[in-house]
Amino acid sequence: MQAVTLGPAGTYSHRAARAVADDVEFRESVSAIIDAVEEGAYDRGVVPIENSIEGSVTETLDAIAETDVAVTQEIVTPIRHALLAQTEEFSVVASHSQALAQCRSYLESKYPNAKLEAVASTARGVERARDDPNVAGIGHPDNAGGTLNVLAEDIQDRSSNATRFFVIAPASERSEAGGKSTIVVYPNANYPGLLLELLEAFADHDINLSRIESRPSGNRLGDYLFHIDFEAGLYEDRAEDALAEVEEIASRGWVKRLGSYDMQHVLY
Numbered sequence: 307m308q309a310v311t312l313g314p315a316g317t318y319s320h321r322a323a324r325a326v327a328d329d330v331e332f333r334e335s336v337s338a339i340i341d342a343v344e345e346g347a348y349d350r351g352v353v354p355i356e357n358s359i360e361g362s363v364t365e366t367l368d369a370i371a372e373t374d375v376a377v378t379q380e381i382v383t384p385i386r387h388a389l390l391a392q393t394e395e396f397s398v399v400a401s402h403s404q405a406l407a408q409c410r411s412y413l414e415s416k417y418p419n420a421k422l423e424a425v426a427s428t429a430r431g432v433e434r435a436r437d438d439p440n441v442a443g444i445g446h447p448d449n450a451g452g453t454l455n456v457l458a459e460d461i462q463d464r465s466s467n468a469t470r471f472f473v474i475a476p477a478s479e480r481s482e483a484g485g486k487s488t489i490v491v492y493p494n495a496n497y498p499g500l501l502l503e504l505l506e507a508f509a510d511h512d513i514n515l516s517r518i519e520s521r522p523s524g525n526r527l528g529d530y531l532f533h534i535d536f537e538a539g540l541y542e543d544r545a546e547d548a549l550a551e552v553e554e555i556a557s558r559g560w561v562k563r564l565g566s567y568d569m570q571h572v573l574y
């Protein structure tokens with residue numbers, strides 16, 4: 307099994323991907339990962355979807371809505387960031403924008419004058435620190451290797467920091483089996499009670515929602531797509547009945563079934 311995820315080696319995505327495949331390759335953006343899986347170049351892709359401090363990874367939500375892939379598994383991992391640098395004398399902190407945001411309070415209190423630099427991934431920020439004594443990176447402490455010092459550990463603003471990843475596969479691998487499912491709904495309509503009707507379709511069939519997120523459709527201001535995760539498999543009658551109602555409500559737009567899957571907790 308060959309998987310693709312956010313690189314270079316040493317990202318949190320890489321750590322999650324190791325639970326899925328022995329052979330892991332890298333891309334520099336979530337969209338590039340999802341495109342590569344859609345084209346069939348890899349069996350699996352691993353992409354971050356949501357963080358417990360910073361919320362949704364919007365690049366992933368948008369790419370999943372635009373492409374045709376399957377979600378085959380969910381992975382939840384704790385995220386414990388370290389500050390890595392050659393010396394204490396740095397003026398720039400480089401990391402993924404999500405990681406910088408997850409450590410916002412720590413950075414503001416300890417390094418209020420540091421310039422924050424958003425790069426493609428935490429591992430890319432650590433590489434910047436390895437190349438430049440003026441730069442510190444934020445990432446997993448194992449990335450220090452021999453050349454960087456771990457100046458501080460557990461610098462995320464909440465100790466319970468965790469990120470949820472989706473394992474994606476080509477659309478042909480969509481499954482109806484699993485305890486959870488994900489759909490994207492584009493109603494292409496706007497009237498009082500539209501969202502209530504969508505939610506009632508699940509409530510009426512006794513299905514618990516675990517996440518609902520609205521994203522702009524990009525078509526016009528105030529027009530939205532809804533990303534919905536719910537706790538039922540698509541093989542279940544109650545899910546089929548609820549989705550029939552959702553499809554009726556969205557008859558002017560579309561409903562994309564990304565598949566059913568189970569969740570795995572990965573510690574590293």
Ligand SMILES: O=C(O)C(=O)C[C@]1(C(=O)O)C=C[C@@H](O)C=C1
Pocket residue numbers: 312316317318319320354357363385402404405426427428429469
């Ligand atoms: O840069 C990384 O290490 C990633 O795997 C990306 C990412 C993210 O996009 O949320 C993954 C987990 C952490 O929340 C921080 C960054």
